Amino acid sequence: MADTAATLRPTPTDDGRPMRQSDFGTVVEALDYAAQGQKGFNFHDARADLVRVYPYAELAADARRYAMHFIAEGVQPGDRIALIAETGAGFAAAFFGAIYAGALPVPLPLPTSFGGRDAYVDQIRVQLNSCDPVMVLSPTGLYPMVAEAAAGKCAAHDWSQWFAADAPVVALPQAKPTDIAYLQYSSGSTRFPHGVAVTHEALLANLAGHAFMMKVGEGDRVVSWLPWYHDMGLVGCMLSPMANQLSVDYIATEDFARRPLSWLTLISRNKDATLSYSPTFGYDICARRISHSIPVAERYDLSRWRVAGNGADMIRPEVMQAFVDAFAPAGFKASAFLPSYGLAEATLAVTIMPPGDGIHCDLIDERTLSGAAGDARADQRLPTRYRAIVNCGKAVPGMTIEVRDEKGRVLPDRKIGRVFVRGLGVMAGYFRDPEATEAALSPDGWLDTGDMAYMKDGSIYIVGRAKDMIIINGKNHWPQDIEWAIEQLPGFKAGDIAAFSITTPSGEEAPAVLVQCRTSDNDERIKLRDAIRTKVKAITGMSSVVELVPPRTLPRTSSGKLSRSKARLQYLSGEIQPFEVAA
Structure with a gap:
């Protein structure tokens, strides 16, 4: 029976019974x-x-x-x-x-x-x-x-x-x-x-x-x-x-x-x-929604929030810092952030940072991320650019992690490869799908996560999804980098941009970017498209296909994350129709 408004009392935080940490058979x-x-x-x-x-x-x-x-x-x-x-x-x-x-x-x-x-x-x-x-x-x-x-x-x-x-x-x-x-x-x-x-x-x-x-x-x-x-x-x-x-x-x-x-x-x-x-976007939207006219310290009290967990998508340090800046007056502590890594195929958690440590980043040369480290053709006069990768912690008890190269060899620290996990939380398989199970799960229990990462001192640093990687002229480009850069332009927010590769009419591979556009003015659209092209070229060194699309066009997964693979399919099939921008 549902309680009436007059008698509602929340269930207690403590009830005197001994706590058991999931030590049950079923x-x-x-x-x-x-x-x-x-x-x-x-x-x-x-x-x-x-x-x-x-x-x-x-x-x-x-x-x-x-x-x-x-x-x-x-x-x-x-x-x-x-x-x-x-x-x-x-x-x-x-x-x-x-x-x-x-x-x-x-x-x-x-x-x-x-x-x-x-x-x-x-x-x-x-x-x-x-x-x-x-x-x-x-x-x-x-x-x-x-x-x-x-x-x-x-x-x-x-x-x-x-x-x-x-x-x-x-x-x-x-x-x-x-x-x-x-x-x-x-x-x-x-x-x-x-x-x-x-x-x-x-x-x-x-x-x-x-x-x-x-x-x-x-x-x-x-x-x-x-x-x-x-x-x-x-x-x-x-x-x-x-x-x-x-x-x-x-x-x-x-x-x-x-x-x-x-x-x-x-x-x-x-x-x-x-x-x-x-996920990151939850913290992002709260930081964006808070008004500077609202006395945060009077409206909120976040001082007892000891674990502000973060997972399910790429963790962006600048977004988390914006949340701290917005809600520190309400008692929120940056040390409460708890990055983690997991996936449904491993039940949930694979790695977790220690509580109270907050967010720690490793700066990695973008040439390493792109696979161009040591490339003799690279212009050594150009300044080295770094990207901050978040430490997602060490393996939970019962789980083992390896980062492997294309030949299945385990890689040393700070070498990027594909993430494999094995342990008590790994799935039994995909239901009634032996082919998919065999592709993801080895006979000895190793799960191919499809994620790319590197290890450092026993902790994992996730850099992206293998299927989302844009490979052009032998160089790797992470779509998140392109999308994040465009989001820095005025008027954009997380989820407005989808980046992927396509084959142009000339037969060449090129980055394509779909951008949700909120202006109807043609001149503004031209300026916007040119600014995006300039930004993408600064990152990739290549000309890109930039398409402005209506708001709420880009497809999402059931959990609300951007689906780049589906956006690419819908664009190539004509299901996504870009705005016409007159020259």
Whole structure:
């Protein structure tokens, strides 16, 4: 039963029970233990006001009831149950209910502001084809779209109605640590999705590892706006607090998108909030939204925020510094930043910096990044340019990292190569996709992450995605460098630019840049295009194809990150239509 406004009290930060750091055999055991205490989930609205309290004891009871519903409907162990991952009690109960029933919950994304209704229906349809569920459950507001996507594939239900009646009491199956617990779609898996199969033991090993690295303990409390269909939100901010018996305060992702500063309001109001994570763009948008006319010190109190985690995309030191500059008057400490590296195929965390160390950068010669170090043809008279690469920390317990060259040889420190990881948190494989599994996972358990990085003193420094690298005349160009440089021009922000390589009509490779343009004046567009071309040439030494496109055109992954590969495909296919700019 939902609480009334007059009786709402958040679940406590401490309840006197001994904390266990994810040392359970299965997710079921973890929730059953958490349910013996008073902690749990707390849901807040867009104004950061508490609207629903959901103790773990209530969640566990609902999950068992949902599990009996599933079994009564004929769900068998190993069946998939797709769930639209709305931040709320309904999704949480259905997710754990599927696990209690021995089925595999499959979180699917909410609609984004990009692409519209048809694109969302198509995305859900593709992912349903991939995971082949026996049913898909949806919140009421999205049910018509979800039912359309599921037509001819599986049953679709509005979970607010489907679970209304009591279910017959039946015995629940007993999970084993080696059983698959759930399927996770990685953020880039939209058109050709791969469901990452995560076992109970892999999940709990990873949760224990990153709780140890972050020094999670009594007195910690989590605040999150991250979506539950992405690994950082699902694993880091839902499953981890439960398995480590922490209370959590949530605002929905769509509420954060509308009112980003509600995230900081929630942290400020909650005197126990100590842990909160975000990709770089979350910190960026908050720093941009704060008004100089607002007395930050009076409006916010961020002094107890001890772990401001950062991951899921490239960490940009200048953005993080802008956040510090904006919110230091509210007590925010730069040392609270905690860079990390991870991916869904490794459950979540691969590396984490020590809490309290903040952001540390290594300056690396751009010729090294481009693969041109030692090139005798390079003009030695030109000044050396450096790029600051963020230290993403050391491996969590149970994980091993190697950086290898193209021949599979392990590279020494400060040599860039491809990242491979092995350990307890690595996926069992891609669901029903042996070819993709074989391509990513070696027989001896090494996962090819697809990321490029180098090691230094046991820590990893991520430089980009291998598939995004632009290689022209044998020289490597990182699209992030081109995009970041253009963002320094007036009027642009993170996510406005997509850089990739194309073949020109003359048969030559060239960098192409799509830029979301907000001006309708032709003369201004000409000046803008010329400024961008000049900027790109300064970076790459080459002429580039610059196309101005309408706002909100560039495609995103389900977690909101720019999809360069999809932008390239849509541009080459004509799906993205640039503005015509008269000479």
